[in-house]
Amino acid sequence: MMQYRTKEEQVADFLREGIISGRIARGSRLKQQEIATLLNTSITPVREALKLLAAEGYVLGDSFRGATVAPFDLEASSEVLSLRILLETQLVRAAVEKVTAADIGELRTMAAEFASAFDAGDNEGARAANYRFHHRMFEIARMPQTLHFVQILWARYPFDLINRLHGRVSRAADEHDEMLAALIAGDAAAAMLATREHIEAGFRELRNSVAGTAT
Template sequence: MMQFRTKEEQVADFLREGIISGRIPRGVRLKQQEIATMLKTSITPVREALKLLAAEGYVLVDSYRGATVAPFDIETSTEVLNLRILLETQLVRGATERVTVADIAELKILASEFGTAFDQGENETARAANYRFHHRMFEIAQMPQTLHFVQILWARYPFDLINRLKGRVGRASDEHDELLAALIAGDAAAAMLATRQHIEAGFDELRASLNANVTDPERHA
């Protein structure tokens, strides 16, 4: 069953999804009135959502520019990678123990949305669906504190860069299928391994891409 969310939590989740998917670029100023108008809500939940996202590290707030999407820090990525593996494998184990038939049906729909968006070349939509798939799966674990810390880690992770790598979204779709199959089978060990491999695969591809750009300056021409 989906958890109840306050208006500010709904706004925060909308903005998180936008930032992680790359729909809202790094460094962009987040204007409260524009967000409120888009979501057909008042300024108050938007303001509170931005405070929450600032605490989690998704946005930076100052008295002059207001709220802007936080930049990516490559120096912290390896540490964040290891923490993601540690916490997300625990969430997947919890989800495997608690998942219901209704949950599985919902996850299949989300995985299908991800694959369909990729097949249609709608990569931004696919990246947003990727966020929803993982977030919903982790909610099933009923470990809200762990999920909270994972969301903080997500703020510091280069999802937007990884998911723009050529062919990465398609490979991620296959990795989702493997993870979902283990979840359906109730095989916690296989689901945890699939999660670890999924996280590592994206990071390894990004690192290889960055190294290639450094060693081959003509790629920037």
């Protein structure tokens, strides 16, 4: 069962998804009133969500006047990569132990949404579905502090660039299937390995792309 989220948390998650998927561009300005109008809510939860995202590193600036989506440092991403692998594999291991049939149904639906968005040529939608799939899988672990740290790492990771690489979304869909199959089978070791390989594959492809552009 999904956890109840306050309005502040719902707004923060909407913005995280937008930033990670690339729908909200790095360096763009976030205006409280525009966000509140879009989400049909008041200014207060938007202001509090921006404060939370500033603490996590997703945005920079004064939340009262607006905030700017933080840039990322590709060099620092290699350190973030190691931390992601460490924490996300632990979340997956715990998820294997706690997953229910209802959880599996939700994850299958999310994986299908990811694949359907890709098939329809909706890359932005696929990137957003990718975020939801990972977040839901890690929620199942019921390790909120670890998930909180992972979300901080996600703020510093170039998902938007990785998921724009040619063919990456299709390959990620296959990798999701491997993760989900291991989760359904109750095979913690296989689920952890599939998660590690999924994280490493995206970063390796980005690194190779950057190296190819530089030569």
